[in-house]
Amino acid sequence: MMQQRLKSVALENVRIHDVFWDKYIDLVEDVILPFQWELINDRVEGAEKSYCIQNFRIVNEKRKEPHMGMVFQDTDVAKWLEAVAYSLAKKPNAKLEELADQAISLIEGAQCEDGYLNTYYTITGKERWSDLLEGHELYTAGHMIEAAVAYYEATGKEKFLRVVSRFADYMCDVFGSEEGKNHGYPGHPEVELALVKLYHTTGEERYLALADHFVRSRGEQPCYFEKEDCVREGNYIFPEFADFRMDYLQAHMPLREQKTAEGHAVRAVYLYSAMADLAGEYRDEELLKQCGELWENITQRRMYITGGIGSAAFGERFTCDYDLPNNTNYSESCATIGLAMFSNRMFQITRDGKYMDTVEQALYNTLLAGIAMDGRHFFYVNPLEVIPEVAENNPTMRHVKTERQKWFGVACCPPNISRTLASMGNYICAAGENTIYSNLFISSEISAELECGTVGIRLAADYPSKGEILYGFTGEEAKTFTLAMRRPGYCSRCTVKVNREEVFPREEKGYLYLNRTWMPGDQVELSLDVPFRFVHCNPRVHENIGRIALMKGPRVYCLEEADNGKYLRSVMVSPDAEITEEYREDLLGGTLCAAFQGKRIDYSQVSEVLYGDERPAYTEDTFTAVPYCEWNNRGKGEMIVWMRECL
C-alpha cells in the first residue's frame, strides 16, 4: 500500500544559514537575480540579447515588429520569476517584488482573449499547436505555470495565478483524447509537472487530468510526432531534429512500456518527474514501479558519479547502459537538476533514502559545478575529465568548455541553477503525518507542520567536511513526533545520541526513526562516518576500468592542474593510500582538500619518439584533490576525476 506522499516544508519555513551553501545561495539573491533582470531587458553591455521582455512589450503595445530570440524565449522571464518567488518566500525584498509585478503585468497583457499565452506564436501568427515537436508551446506554458504557482505561494498575489489558470483552462479545452481535440503532447515535457503543481494550488482536478492525459498518450502508436512530422516536410526549427528518432522524445513506444531511460536527458527526467507525481496522485502502484525501474536504470547504469546524466553531446542524451565517457559527455546542469527533481519526488512517495542519496549526489557535485564562485560564469556541460588543449582543438569535444561561460542569450542552465539554489529548502526536509524527514544536512532552522502541531528544529552541521549533525528542538512546549534522519548509503557506521546518551533508532530504507516526546532544548547528535574513500566503478563501464575516484560523503573530489601539474591521466594511486585531510584557507575561498601519495610518469625523461620500446619511468609524488564542484575556479587547466588504480 502506497503511503501518503510527503510534502516539502514550505520555503519560508526553512531558513538556511550554512557555511558551505550560503555562499552559493547568497549569489542568487545578490548577483544572479538582479543581473538576470537586466539581461532579459537587454541592458547588459556585451551580453547576447535575450529579447524576452521586448517580445512581451511588442504584444502588449500591439507593435508590428518581429519576434526575436528562440521559440521558447518567454521562459527566460518565467524562470526568473520562479527564482524570484523562492527568494521572496524566504526574505521579503520590495524592490525585487516590484520588478516581478511589472513583469507579471506584461505577461498578463500578452495573454490572448481566449487565455492563450506565447509571444512567439502570437507575434508570428503561426498556427498554434501545429508544431508540438519543436514549437515548445507546452514547455513554455509549463514554466509560466511553475512560476505563477511559486509566486502565489510566496506572495499570496493572485494575478499571475489567474493568468496561468485561464491558460490552463484553455489548454484543457484544446487537448485531450476525445474526438475533435488535439491528441498531441509536448515535444519537451515540463507542462505535465507544472499542471500537477497548479492542481495542488488551485484544487482544479482538470489540470491533473490534463497532465495525466499528456503522460498517458505519450508514445502511443502511431506516434503523434511522426504524423505531425509529415506536415513539416523536413523544415525543422532545430535542424538536428532531422537526425533524431522518436526515442529522443521518449515517444518511441507507449510510455508504460518504457523501462530504460532514453533520449534527451532533460526531457526524460522532466517527464519521469511528472510520472512520479501522477503515480503519487493516483496511487498508481504500477506507474510507481515503472518510475522505480527507470530510476534504477539511470542511477545504476547511466549516471556519472557526479550525478550527471547524458553521455552524449549530440542529442544531449542518454546512450546505453554503462556508456559513461568522461571527456565527451554532456551531463547538462539542467539534466542533473531534473534528476534531483525526479529523485525527490520518488523519495516523497516511497520514503526510501536511496532516492535522497541521489538528490544529494546531484546537488553537491554537478549542480554546484555549474556555477562559478563569482556567480557570473556557468557550465552547461559537465565533463569528468578535461585536457584543455584537446578539448579546444578536437571538435569531438566542441561542446565542452574549458572555462565557465558568461550567461548566453539562450540560457537554460543558469536560471535553472538559480531557481534550484533558491529552493534548496524543498530538498532539506519533508513532512508527513507526524514525522519530519531530515534529508540534507545543511545548517538551517526548520519549522514544520505535523499532526502534533508546529515543530521547530535547529539543524547544525559542517557537512560533508564533518559528519556531526546536531538537531536542537526549539519551541516552547513538548511535542510528540518522529524525527527521521537519513543515513546515507555510503555511510557504513553511524551513532545517534539523544541528549548525549546513545540510542539505537529503528532503521528503515535509509532512515533512522526516533519517535518520542521532545522537550524544548532536547538535542540529537547524529554522527555519520564520512571518511575520504576511494570508490570503484562497475567494470562494465569500459571507460573506468582500472580507475578509481575519491569521495567524501556525497562529494566527489578531483585533481586539478593548479595543484598537481599536467598529465593527470598518468597519475596512479592505490585504493589503500593513506589520505590526509587538510582545510586550506588559501584555496578556493577555503576548502577541505585531500592529500595522498601516488605515482606519475616522469615526463622530464620522455623522448620525442611517438611509438617505440621506451618504457615510461614513474616517480612518487604527493597529490592534492579538491571538490569537483569547485573545479575551474582558478583558470584553465587539466582536471580528472577517475584516476588510474595501482593494482
Add this chain to the structure above:
Amino acid sequence: MMQQRLKSVALENVRIHDVFWDKYIDLVEDVILPFQWELINDRVEGAEKSYCIQNFRIVNEKRKEPHMGMVFQDTDVAKWLEAVAYSLAKKPNAKLEELADQAISLIEGAQCEDGYLNTYYTITGKERWSDLLEGHELYTAGHMIEAAVAYYEATGKEKFLRVVSRFADYMCDVFGSEEGKNHGYPGHPEVELALVKLYHTTGEERYLALADHFVRSRGEQPCYFEKEDCVREGNYIFPEFADFRMDYLQAHMPLREQKTAEGHAVRAVYLYSAMADLAGEYRDEELLKQCGELWENITQRRMYITGGIGSAAFGERFTCDYDLPNNTNYSESCATIGLAMFSNRMFQITRDGKYMDTVEQALYNTLLAGIAMDGRHFFYVNPLEVIPEVAENNPTMRHVKTERQKWFGVACCPPNISRTLASMGNYICAAGENTIYSNLFISSEISAELECGTVGIRLAADYPSKGEILYGFTGEEAKTFTLAMRRPGYCSRCTVKVNREEVFPREEKGYLYLNRTWMPGDQVELSLDVPFRFVHCNPRVHENIGRIALMKGPRVYCLEEADNGKYLRSVMVSPDAEITEEYREDLLGGTLCAAFQGKRIDYSQVSEVLYGDERPAYTEDTFTAVPYCEWNNRGKGEMIVWMRECL
C-alpha cells in the same frame, strides 16, 4: 645538395605474386573493377545510385535533365579509370579496356569547346570557378588528369590525355597571379599533384607552373576563400562549412609558414604530396625542409600506430599534437593513402628509409583494414578500439561503423583503396642512376631500367610473417649496379648474405647498399629480425598512457571479441609476456596469430552496483591477437589495439 628524385619502376615491370598481397590485389581486378563499372552505371540492385555515367550522357546528348549526385560525382569514373589503367598496365584485359574506352568517349563528348570539363557545372549552368571553396571543380579536374595520365602510360592511347591537356591548357589561361586572372586555388587539393604528373607525361612546363602557382598562393592574406565566402552569404553546399575555419583548408596562413599539419586530413596530405613534388622539381631545399617538418609533425605527433591520420570526425581532421583518441577518431582510409603518397614522394626525393617505414605502416594496416576479405565491404573510418554497443548507441561515434559498409553512392574510399592496390608496384621499388631501391618486401619480379641497362630481380618473401627476404638476379648477363635494401626502423638486427656468404653492406638512412657486379643467378638473403614486440606510445598521448600495443614488423595486431570474448578494455598484459606465434589455417583464410598470457577482470563475479567499494577480481587468461588489417571479417564484435600494461 638535393639528389635527382628516384622514379617508381613502371607498373608493368613489377609483377607481384605474393601470398599475402595477391588476395587483395586480385580482388581489385576480379571483384571491384567490374562491380564499380556496374555501380557508376546505376545497374547494381539495392545500391545507392551514382548517376555518374548518367550525368555524362546528359551532357553528351544535350538532354534537358538535372545533374544528379554530388558536385564531384565525375570523379567516380575518373577513379575507376585510373584503377583500370593500373590494372591494364600489369595485365591486358580487352573487355575492361573496351569499357574504359567507352567511358573516355563519354568524357570527351562532355568537354566544352574551350576545354572545360565538369558535368555538374555544365548541366546546372552555374558560374564556373565561382565556388572554389566547395565546388570541387579543380579537385575533379585533378582526378581526371591522374586517370588520363595513367591510361596513357598503360595503353599508349592518347585520346584521354588530349582531353585533359586541353582542359589543363584552359585552366592555365584562367588561373594565375597575373592581373585579370583568377587568383584562387582549390578548396580540395588534388589538381596540383595531378598537374605535376601531366607535366611529366607531356613535358609541358606550364602545367608544372600552374601547380606551383596553386601551391604558392595558398593561404596568402587576405585569404582568397574569405573573399569568396562573402559572395556566398552563408549558402553552403556542405552546411558544415559554416563551422569550418580556414585551417580546415590549409589556407589559414601562407603555405610556407605552415609547420604543423592542420585541417582536413585528406586535403592536407594531398597538398603536401604536391609540395613534395614541387620541392623535387624545383630543387627547392627550403620547401623540402618544410615538407620534412610537416611530415615529422604528422608521424611523430599526430599519426596512429596503424598509419591512420585525422583524430576527429567533425571536419575529418587533424586536431593537435598527441591527441589520438582510439574510439572517436576518423582515420579515413583516403587520408592514409594520401600519407603513403606524401611519404613515398619524400622517400624518392631524399632516399631516406624512414619515409618508406611510414608507407609500409600505412599500407599494411589502415589501407588493408579498409577492405573486407570479400572485396565488397569497406571501412571509411578506422578506429583502434570498438565496442559495438557503445559505437551504435552513442552518437559521438556515429561516424564509426561496427561492420564494413557496402559501396555508397558517394564513395571516396573504396575506389581510392582499389587504385592504390592496383598500383602497389609504385611502392615496392624505385630506381635512380645505377641503384635499385627495394622498399616493400612483397614477392615480385622486377625489371628496372638503370644506367647499366635493364636489371631483373626476383624477390621472394613471406613478410612480415617471416623476415627472410630473398633476391635472385635474373637476366642473361652480368650487370654492375647497386641494390639498396630497406632496413626497417623497427628492425634491431639483420644480416645480409650474398650467395650464402655474410656481407656487411654500407648502411645509410635506413638502406643497406650493396654495390657489385651481379651475375645471373646471384642471390642475396636479407634476414630481418621481425619478432612480435610490444610497443609503447609516447605518454604525451593521454589516451594511451599505461597501454601497449602488439606489432610484428609493420603490422599492428589487435584483440577481437571472436577470439577473446567481451570487455577487452579490462585485458592487461606485461610487455615482457612471452608470445607464441601460431599460423592458424582456420582463421581469416589463414593468418599468423600471436598468443600470450595476461589478466582480465572476472566479470562473472561483478555485481550490479555502479559505484562502490567492490574491487574487481582479476583472472589469468590466454589471449589471441590477429592482424589489425584483418579485423571485423568475422561479424560484429569488440576490437582493441592498445591494451592495458601490467606495470
